[in-house]
Structure formats: C-alpha cells, structure tokens
Amino acid sequence: MRKHRKIQILFVCLGNICRSPSAEAVMKQLVQQSGRADQFRIDSAGLIDYHEGEQADPRMRAHAIRRGYVLDSISRPVRTADFFDFALIIGMDSRNVDELRHRAPSVETMQKVHQMTEFSRNRLYDYVPDPYYSGAEGFELVLDLLEDACQGLLDACIPALDETESTPKM
Numbered sequence: 001m002r003k004h005r006k007i008q009i010l011f012v013c014l015g016n017i018c019r020s021p022s023a024e025a026v027m028k029q030l031v032q033q034s035g036r037a038d039q040f041r042i043d044s045a046g047l048i049d050y051h052e053g054e055q056a057d058p059r060m061r062a063h064a065i066r067r068g069y070v071l072d073s074i075s076r077p078v079r080t081a082d083f084f085d086f087a088l089i090i091g092m093d094s095r096n097v098d099e100l101r102h103r104a105p106s107v108e109t110m111q112k113v114h115q116m117t118e119f120s121r122n123r124l125y126d127y128v129p130d131p132y133y134s135g136a137e138g139f140e141l142v143l144d145l146l147e148d149a150c151q152g153l154l155d156a157c158i159p160a161l162d163e164t165e166s167t168p169k170m
C-alpha cells in the first residue's frame with residue numbers, strides 16, 4: 001500500500017504581514033481546491049520579529065479578501081526548528097533567500113530554501129516585490145504573482161505526493 005505523503009511548506013518574507021501570509025492563504029486555497037489539503041502543511045514566517053503577534057497588514061487583507069482569500073495568520077519570526085520541520089522554505093525575494101540560506105543550520109537545510117518566483121509559470125517577475133510602502137497596485141501585484149507561482153509550486157509538488165519521493169525535487 002502507498003505510504004501517505006505530506007509536504008511541509010513555509011513561506012517567508014521580511015515582516016510576515018504582507019507577502020508570506022498571502023502566499024500561505026493562496027496556497028491553502030489551491031491545495032483545498034485540488035482535494036489535497038491533507039497532504040500539505042502550510043505556514044508562514046518573517047525574518048524580523050517587529051510585527052510578531054500581529055495580524056496581516058489591513059491593506060493586504062483588504063486586497064486579498066476581494067479575491068476570496070482570508071488572511072488569518074499571526075506574524076511570527078522564523079525559528080531554527082523551521083529548517084528541520086519544513087521540506088520547502090520559500091522566500092519572496094533574493095534578500096529573503098540570502099538571509100534564509102545564511103541562517104540555515106546545515107548544508108542539507110540550506111538546500112530546502114527556494115525563491116517563490118522559481119515556480120512562476122508566466123515568468124513576468126523574478127521576485128515578489130515588497131508592497132509595504134506601495135499603493136494599491138503593489139498589493140494587487142503581490143496577489144497576481146502569488147496566484148501564478150503557487151499554482152506552479154503545487155504542480156511541482158504533485159509528482160512527489162503521487163510517487164515514491166517524500167521530499168519534492170526542486
């Protein structure tokens with residue numbers, strides 16, 4: 001009998017109040033719609049603890065809810081244990097990725113770190129821009145980029161879920 005597979009994904013941005021909580025919500029909705037919710041653990045975290053304990057930014061939540069995404073995560077900083085607990089640790093821009101690789105406690109855990117746009121299908125952007133100091137268009141762009149890249153990420157994970165691999169080969 002095939003072993004039940006589960007993939008643990010942690011999305012990471014700077015503050016964990018705009019991009020990574022949105023990635024978490026978009027990915028959760030996609031896996032739910034694909035009937036694979038029980039095969040994923042999806043969470044998000046930030047590289048700074050400045051917003052620890054806060055809900056996602058109200059502007060980000062307002063843009064997300066218009067597309068049907070409820071951002072209900074609470075900001076928390078990345079912990080060393082995350083590098084062991086998650087199979088994929090996905091930063092939103094190259095600074096996030098550099099910092100995550102710097103903090104990774106081993107070569108093996110460093111290899112779990114990826115950039116969100118690696119999974120982009122339309123390849124319009126090679127990073128997810130920080131919307132914190134932007135206007136409405138910045139928040140809409142975040143959601144556009146995440147909807148595209150999260151679908152690519154789900155597509156990349158499916159072979160690992162259906163075959164013998166427990167850790168996706170990215």
Ligand code: 4NP
Pocket residue numbers: 013014015016017018019020050130131132
């Ligand atoms: P995020 O956006 O990294 O997408 O959550 C930011 C949130 C807060 C800050 C910067 C970016 N900040 O400087 O407080």
